[in-house]
Amino acid sequence: MRACDPACQPEAVEAFLATVPPFDRLPAADLATLAAASRVAFSLSGEVVEPDGCGGTGSAWICCVQRGGVRLGRPAGALDGSGTPETFDVRGEGECFGLPAASGDEVRALEDTFLVRLPGTLCAALARRHPPMAAWFGQALALPGDTGPEPAAATGECPAREADDGDYLFTRLAGEVASRTLAGVTRGMDLRQTARVMEDGQVGSVVVREASGLVIGIVTDRDLRRAVARGLALSAPVETLMSAPVADIDADTPCFEGLIRMTGAGIRHLLVTRDGEPSGMVTVSDLLLAHGRSPMALLRAIRRAGDFSDLRALCQRIHPLAAALAARGAGSGTVGGIVTMLAERVLGRLLELLEKAFGPCPAPCAWWVLGAAGRREMLPGMGLSLAVAPQDGNDPVVGRAARTYLAAFLPRLAEELGRLGLGGAALSLGDPRVLFDPAGCAADDDPLALEASLEAFDARLVAGCDRAGAEHHHSPPSGGAGGPGFDGAPRPPEASSLLIETSSIPRETSSIPVPPTPILAGLLRSLAARPVPLGLYQGRLMERDGTASPVLHIAGRGSRPLLALVRLAALLAGVGETGTAARLGRLARDGHLPGDVARAAVDAFAFFEGERLLLRLDAAGRTGEDEAPLRPAGLSPRRRQGFRAAFAGLEALRRILADRAWTGEGIP
Structure with a gap:
């Protein structure tokens, strides 16, 4: 009778599953149904877990480790006759796996192991009703070669802070806060009529359209005030005052990107588009109303800092602001972009204050931010790497x-940056192109030791706003090696002789030449040959050779290897973007990487950086480029699964780059 079957223990299984994700979030009735249909199995150490266990029914089972652990892989000689087994992954207590169907694959107990076997058909039915469960299994059950569900994104969000109150600026999209109506005028309408349209609609801007409806420009209330102050005739056609082209943003873009865009370009309006068509307008006021605790206030305060002590006091607010953003659900990409923007604003004001003490420089200067700042990926406590x-x-x-x-x-x-909490990184005199030493690159035994030199290829030019273009301040900021100024606001010519206009920099100094291709290809081969950890097992970092460590250096084993692989591949492919996610996107669009590999690498980088963000926030504002190592013991199952998925994404990237035919001519 079933009641006497020792494999059938619904009460014990239900109590166990209630503590294990994703089952811990199932409704009680569904959890009880799943527990009643499950079976408990036991495997001795070294024994192969058979797919048709628990009664030999031949059903497809999903297994959850109750106690012990298993190795997923191929036995020695399964495919190539070698004497070395191949390990795909290891799974420990509270983790799930699917029994392999591919020929030659196996699951073997690493120690005496109890498994809860869950019927696959019932799990699939529950997953269809509960999307988070489907997403979890897409990550948790994948094996090399599987064609299972699309993995859920490892967003890098703070693991213990998943709840979102729904009105937080940095988790909302531009289309959610944009106006639902778009006021407009047609080409040829005079300024008086334009002002009347704005007054009647109670709006601060109107778009200018052709007769066909095509948007060709924008006029704001500031533009009209400036026209009146300059004596421009109110009968003048609106196109004489409009700014063009109109800076726009897709409705599905996070609001924080719009905030960065407006701050960098010194504008207050962005046209929101949906499927390429104008659908509304978002303003700085919209963003501030969406959430009162915006970084905009801190940005404005930094710009108005009267002396060094004021600036130091304001810099002390960056760490708490980053912590508040993370606590409300912002991921590492959001926080990194905001911290970078604040650091650049601090740098701009600091240069102005220092020039008052030193007097004007005999020549205007071009300033580059390098490394994490160049990629807009600074985390709290990081220093600014600069070249001038x-x-x-x-x-x-x-x-x-x-x-x-x-x-x-x-x-x-350098001294003042240290006092502000932005010191400790490189500060060099000269064009950043000379920071890279090809001889050192070729001779160095450790590819990751070249990180400081390679940061020259993440350089982003920061300089005063284009004063000559102040009349057309709605144009989007330039990308590539250039970019927005320190604060995005027009500067009077006497503001600082240390800052130069981006437009005045000769073309040959606005980009960084790539080192010889054979050197980059050789370095990429070396990096692609470095093993990637499997994941976390029984509170330790498990390596592919079977060794384990009680600590994990997230930057050294996760973020930096991924960043270096992506940077080298981007340089070989001629990709101009500097951000890691942007580089991966371009490599995929240009056909150099499969789309699924690029997406998995983006998710992996976001997760690693999210975990680094947690460590830096826990450091209570202490500065430095490195974090304390993470001790995996005690991590929640969700965080362990996040590391497993992130390492799998890094491994997929490593494999695809290692398998390329690197001929010295670039990416094939």
């Missing part, structure tokens, strides 16, 4: 004077 090059117009006298000035200026800058 005087633009002396090839005048040797001016050049010597400028370099003498900067030789005295830079040590003081």
Whole structure:
């Protein structure tokens, strides 16, 4: 009788599953049904777990480890006759796996192991009713070669802070806060009529359209005030005042990206589009109303800082702000973009304050942010890596004077950055193109030790806003090696001789040349040969060779290897983007990476950086480039699964890059 079957223990199984994700979030009735249909099985250490266990019914089972652990892989000689077994993964207590169907694959108990076997058909039915369960199994059950459900994104969000109150600015989309109506005028309408349209609609801007309906420009209330102040005739056609092209943002873009866009370009309006068609307008006011605790207030306060002590006090608010963003559900990408934006604003104001003490530089200077700042991926406590090059117009006298000035200026800058919590990183005099040493690259035994040199290829130019273009301040900021200024606001010509206009930098200095391809290809081969951990098992980091460690250095084993692989592949492919996710997206669009591999790598990087963010926030504001190692013992099953999925994403990227035919001519 079934009641006497020792494999049937519904009460014990239900109590166990209630503590294990994703079953812990099932309704009580569904959980009880699943427990009643499950079976408990036992495997001795070293024994193969058979697919048709528990009565030999031949049913498809999903297994959850109740006690012990299993190895997923192929036995020695299964495919190639070698004497070395291949390990795909290991699963420990509270983790699930599917019994393999592929020829030659096996599941073997690492120790005496109790398994809860769950009927696959019932799990599939529950997953259809509960999407989070389907997403979880897409990650938890995947084996190499599987064609299971699409893995859920490892977002890098703070693991213990999944709840979202629904009105947080940095988890909402631009289309959710944009106006539902779009006021507009047609080409040829005069300024008086345009002002009347704005007044009647109680709006601060109107778009200008062709007769066909095509949006060709925008006019704001500030534009109209400026026109009146300058005596422009109110009978003038609206196109004489409009700014074009109109900066826009897709409705499905997170609001924080719109905030960064507006702050960087010094604008207050973004046209929101859906499927390429205008659907509304989002303004700075909309974003501030959406959430009162916006970084905008801190950005404005930094710009108005009167002295060094004011600036230091404001910098002390960056860490709490980052913690608040993370606590409300913002991921590492969001926090990194905001922290970078704040750091750039601090740098701009600091340069202005220092120039008051040192006097003007004999030549305007081009400033680059490198590394994490160049990628807009700074985390709290990171320092700013900078490079500065005087633009002396090839005048040797001016050049010597400028370099003498900067030789005295830079040590003081480094000292003040340290006091502000942004110090400790590189600060170099000269074009960042010279920071890379090909000889050192070729000779170094550890590819990851080249991280500091390779940061030159993440350089992003930061400079004063294009003053000549202030009349057309609605244009989107440029990408690539250039980009928005420190604060995005128009500067009077006397504001700072240390900052130059982006548009005035010669074309040959606005991009960084790539080192010889054979060097990059050789370095990429070395990095792609480095093993990736399997995941976390029984509170330890499990390596592919069977060794384990009680600690995990997330940057060294996760973020930095992934970042370096992506950067090298991007350089070989001629990709101009600097952000890691943007590089992966371009590599996929250009056909250099499969789309699923690129998406998995994006998710992996977001997760690793999210875990690094947690460590840095727990460091209570201490600065430095490295975090304390993570001790996996005691991590929740969800975080363990997140690491497993992230390492799998990194491994997929490593494999595809290692398998490429690197001929020295770039990515095939």
